[in-house]
Amino acid sequence: MVQIYMAALYSNRFLEGTNFWERLNEREQYICTHLPHVLESYHYIHQQVYVDAIRAAQQPVFLDSGAFSAHTLGVQIKVEDYCDYIHRNRDIIRVEDGNLMASVLDGIGDPLQTYRNQLEMEARGVRPLPCFHFGEDERYLEWYVRNYDYITIGGMVGKSVPQLMTWLDRVWNKHMVDGSGNPRLKVHAFGITSIPIMEAYPWYSCDSSSWIQMSSFGTILLPDHGAVKVSDKSPSRHDAWQHVSTMPEPYQEYIHGLMRERGFDYDRLSTEYLSRRAWNLMVFGEVNASINAEKGAKYRTHVKELF
Numbered sequence: 001m002v003q004i005y006m007a008a009l010y011s012n013r014f015l016e017g018t019n020f021w022e023r024l025n026e027r028e029q030y031i032c033t034h035l036p037h038v039l040e041s042y043h044y045i046h047q048q049v050y051v052d053a054i055r056a057a058q059q060p061v062f063l064d065s066g067a068f069s070a071h072t073l074g075v076q077i078k079v080e081d082y083c084d085y086i087h088r089n090r091d092i093i094r095v096e097d098g099n100l101m102a103s104v105l106d107g108i109g110d111p112l113q114t115y116r117n118q119l120e121m122e123a124r125g126v127r128p129l130p131c132f133h134f135g136e137d138e139r140y141l142e143w144y145v146r147n148y149d150y151i152t153i154g155g156m157v158g159k160s161v162p163q164l165m166t167w168l169d170r171v172w173n174k175h176m177v178d179g180s181g182n183p184r185l186k187v188h189a190f191g192i193t194s195i196p197i198m199e200a201y202p203w204y205s206c207d208s209s210s211w212i213q214m215s216s217f218g219t220i221l222l223p224d225h226g227a228v229k230v231s232d233k234s235p236s237r238h239d240a241w242q243h244v245s246t247m248p249e250p251y252q253e254y255i256h257g258l259m260r261e262r263g264f265d266y267d268r269l270s271t272e273y274l275s276r277r278a279w280n281l282m283v284f285g286e287v288n289a290s291i292n293a294e295k296g297a298k299y300r301t302h303v304k305e306l307f
Helices: 019-023 026-032 048-057 067-072 079-088 111-123 138-147 161-176 195-200 210-216 249-261 266-271 273-294
Strands: 003-007 038-041 062-064 131-133 150-154 186-189 205-208 219-222 226-229
Touching (some): 079 111, 111 138, 131 138, 138 161, 210 219, 249 266, 266 273
Parallel strands (some): 003 205, 038 062, 150 186, 186 205
16 A cells, blocks of 8 residues: 655645635635645745644644755755754654654765764654665665665656666565565655556655646646646647647546536636646545555566576
């Protein structure tokens, strides 16, 4: 069973009392306040206004350090500050089977620094989930697998699906499943945008911010049918089959029916990107349920290594 965390809900100002919140209708607000799994980055929610909002919602979050985002903006996160924040705000951080759902502060591009941060955080009284990144020396992964029962995999954003699956086949088969294909531990995948990758491996959890990007580009996710353009400003509205409005009438009627069944309106989805965001949040929940209904708990190797 996989848990798909929706990333950056609060840091995208889906907070009661904001202008964004007032633009949502009652149905959309309900969806945003009834998400079972939310992930936020310390880099974005270290301000008290976000802490207060999460505390008021009584919805603890999976806390990512946000080290990569901070690094790209030239901001340095200190281990002591991150640990202090966690100590002061443990009530807003999710706990899963005894594991505090807070990731280690990554040493960007430096697996040794990530490892050192792991040990320093533990010395400061915080036992974060360790993180192994795409392409790093697998000896670090071996150590994490031996010493932890819940780890995270990162560094996958921006990689192609074939590239990721080649690498993931290797690390899952070699390190993270036993001879029967059963996971040796719980594994979280950071920043997964590909549903086939969510489906292909026995993740315990993963997170995605695709609900944001898709809506901003005028797109919504349809359950079992992939992404479609709906924005009335999309250039695709002039090209056959590239937009809901340019599909044959039976397809349009089908899609409009899906929207009505879920309490949404096509005209609003085509003109309000916040409505598209709420829709995508809802549908990712449906995707989560569908994956859990169809996938097995074991991993089946796609490509076997020769040695």
